[in-house]
Amino acid sequence: MTTGRPYHHGDLRRAVLDAAIEAITEHGPAGVGLRDLARRVGVSHAGPVHHFKDKAGLLTALAAEGFTLLADALDATVTAGGDIIELGAAYVRFAVEHRAHFEVMFRPDLYHADDPALVEARDRAGAALAGGVADRPDPELASVAAWSLVHGFATLWNTGALSRTDRDPVAMVRAFAGSMFLT
Amino acid sequence: MTTGRPYHHGDLRRAVLDAAIEAITEHGPAGVGLRDLARRVGVSHAGPVHHFKDKAGLLTALAAEGFTLLADALDATVTAGGDIIELGAAYVRFAVEHRAHFEVMFRPDLYHADDPALVEARDRAGAALAGGVADRPDPELASVAAWSLVHGFATLWNTGALSRTDRDPVAMVRAFAGSMFLT
DNA sequence: GCGCGAACTTGACGCTGACAAGATTGCGTG
DNA sequence: CACGCAATCTTGTCAGCGTCAAGTTCGCGC
Secondary structure, three states: OOOOOOOOOOOHHHHHHHHHHHHHHHHOHHHOOHHHHHHHHOOOOOOHHHOOOOHHHHHHHHHHHHHHHHHHHHHHHHHOOOOHHHHHHHHHHHHHHOHHHHHHHOOHHHOOOOOHHHHHHHHHHHHHHHHOOOOOOOHHHHHHHHHHHHHHHHHHHHOOOOOOOOOOHHHHHHHHHHHHHOO | OOOOOOOOOOOHHHHHHHHHHHHHHHHOHHHOOHHHHHHHHOOOOOOHHHOOOOHHHHHHHHHHHHHHHHHHHHHHHHHOOOOHHHHHHHHHHHHHHOHHHHHHHOOHHHOOOOOHHHHHHHHHHHHHHHHOOOOOOOHHHHHHHHHHHHHHHHHHHHHOOOOOOOOOHHHHHHHHHHHHHOO
């Protein structure tokens, strides 16, 4: 408790976020608690409150970070000349590699969905995804279809509903996205 | 629903389940509490505990009920001669009409995923879904693709991520599922 | 080197889920 | 018909949670 711990942590905000990511990866979004995170990081029970006003604020920050990471990954795929298949693969790769972020991002009842930073990052990711099907007839329908396909696969994979297969998830989505969107 | 009063305060189990469905539809699975449900139904704070041993038990019952309803809907579609498009439409219709059930069903961190009744109903639903693509090359991949498509669409629709369209969700899934699976 | 404000602690409040023990009531059994 | 039993529900209690308010410590600009 009082053994040489500096009063100021240094980067408590980052530390709490990382602890939250770890806890959510292990036990899901429901298994995360502000006091528990404070304990993991080694500060008092109200320490995190100063950085994220409340529990929803912490999850808002996590979701915003997630949308930013996703938008970056999608943008990088586009600028590297990737087609819609690569876009889908990047989406699934993000969901698998950043499972905690991904699970929070699509539970708007857990955070403040009108946060400006979050909205901006989310729109950026949405635009990158929609850009991949802009040249098709009824692009709105095509974008929803493509998004549904990769999002559903990522969700089912992360919840363990597909656990009986031992294939590589990114390879799988490449396979059936190819047979559907490259007629 | 409350025709007979077999006990002190009626059919408490059904009443609590219905109250949970209502609460989850309004505020999401995170916004439901055992004590709150007891209050809504008009019993003391520990009344529900006797029917569902704990909070996870309540959600287990809800999830099992949901998988049963889904399996029934899919089986009915199959016996009515529906093809894979109709199967997908039935899936999405279930997700939209029974949103509370659907949201709990795919959050295994909230309930006891090894409950026998739940496992049986879930397998039944999975078999009905897989049967629609059994006659294709690589049926495992096709079934995952079909499931991903409708599941992703249902999830995105229910979380409000697709809210900018005012089209009918079942008609939408029929449209793009048709263009993908009826080559 | 000093004070000001940000970062963190301490303490308290009402809420929650879980458990234990007591009260009430329908129902089968004798 | 009555009696006892077990299922149902209540009451009371406990630790833990999120949130707020007030106090303490310390980095940093002036």
